[in-house]
Amino acid sequence: MRLDLAYDGTRFAGWATQPGLRTVQGVLEDALATVLRTGPLGLPRPRLTVAGRTDAGVHARGQVAHVDVPRERWDAMPGRSDREPGVALTDRLAGLLPPDVVVHRAAVAPAGFDARFSALHRRYAYRVADRPELRDPLRRDWVLWHRRPLDVEAMHRAMQPLVGLHDFAAFCKPREGATTIRELTRLSWERPDSGPDAGLVVATVQADAFCHSMVRALVGMSLAVGEGRRAPTAPAEVLAGRTRSAAAGVVAARGLVLEQVSYPDDDELAGRAERVRAKRDAGEVESAG
Numbered sequence: 001m002r003l004d005l006a007y008d009g010t011r012f013a014g015w016a017t018q019p020g021l022r023t024v025q026g027v028l029e030d031a032l033a034t035v036l037r038t039g040p041l042g043l044p045r046p047r048l049t050v051a052g053r054t055d056a057g058v059h060a061r062g063q064v065a066h067v068d069v070p071r072e073r074w075d076a077m078p079g080r081s082d083r084e085p086g087v088a089l090t091d092r093l094a095g096l097l098p099p100d101v102v103v104h105r106a107a108v109a110p111a112g113f114d115a116r117f118s119a120l121h122r123r124y125a126y127r128v129a130d131r132p133e134l135r136d137p138l139r140r141d142w143v144l145w146h147r148r149p150l151d152v153e154a155m156h157r158a159m160q161p162l163v164g165l166h167d168f169a170a171f172c173k174p175r176e177g178a179t180t181i182r183e184l185t186r187l188s189w190e191r192p193d194s195g196p197d198a199g200l201v202v203a204t205v206q207a208d209a210f211c212h213s214m215v216r217a218l219v220g221m222s223l224a225v226g227e228g229r230r231a232p233t234a235p236a237e238v239l240a241g242r243t244r245s246a247a248a249g250v251v252a253a254r255g256l257v258l259e260q261v262s263y264p265d266d267d268e269l270a271g272r273a274e275r276v277r278a279k280r281d282a283g284e285v286e287s288a289g
Contacts, residue, residue, distance in 0.1 A: 057256075
């Protein structure tokens with residue numbers, strides 16, 4: 001079963017379940033366990049696989065997860081009503097979940113679908129208010145308030161050499177056995193003239209996947225360039241050096257939102273998942289030129 005969901009990450013210790021902490025996964029699995037009537041005499045507790053394991057304080061509008069549910073339980077979801085099973089499930093979850101988590105859609109996943117490994121890319125946005133008149137207290141939990149004005153064009157130009165397939169070790173918190181090679185397909189900065197983000201400084205960051213704290217480290221480097229604290233050549237130099245100590249700091253989580261996760265056509269889902277599971281190595285960077 002595929003779930004499309006959104007959440008305000010402010011009061012969560014991230015996505016992944018952690019003992020004694022409030023997490024998105026824990027809250028959602030608790031609600032699913034109630035709806036699916038799991039327990040010692042029923043189904044095993046549901047275990048969610050998610051497209052992006054967001055950190056503490058990071059928000060999501062377009063998160064995707066999957067969970068295994070027996071077909072007979074899915075078909076019985078509407079009870080005596082004439083609702084579709086997915087509608088019945090989302091309605092029941094709405095009555096159980098706290099207001100900072102919403103499941104927008106539940107559906108039978110296509111064959112071969114894996115929320116994590118079938119994904120083509122994840123797209124994040126990071127929003128910054130660098131002028132006092134842009135500081136809206138109603139949006140303070142998902143827009144970073146920055147004290148200094150930013151040179152948006154300089155930020156955009158400086159980050160373009162990082163687009164492509166690279167080893168992003170300098171912009172990732174190391175994890176045992178995890179690769180830091182990623183394909184960054186977009187890293188843009190703009191100041192929209194209209195719409196809900198008018199006047200804000202907005203980053204759009206898209207990649208096949210991200211390593212731990214990578215987006216917030218890239219934003220931190222961008223802000224250092226935008227303030228004039230780092231040279232426009234610094235991002236590319238730090239990337240090439242592969243030394244995390246040379247990078248700018250990781251910015252606050254509250255400005256970061258997972259906006260979208262994209263997947264291939266149904267007949268390509270299984271093949272995509274199989275390829276992504278294969279461990280990437282440094283040879284990919286060299287062969288990509």
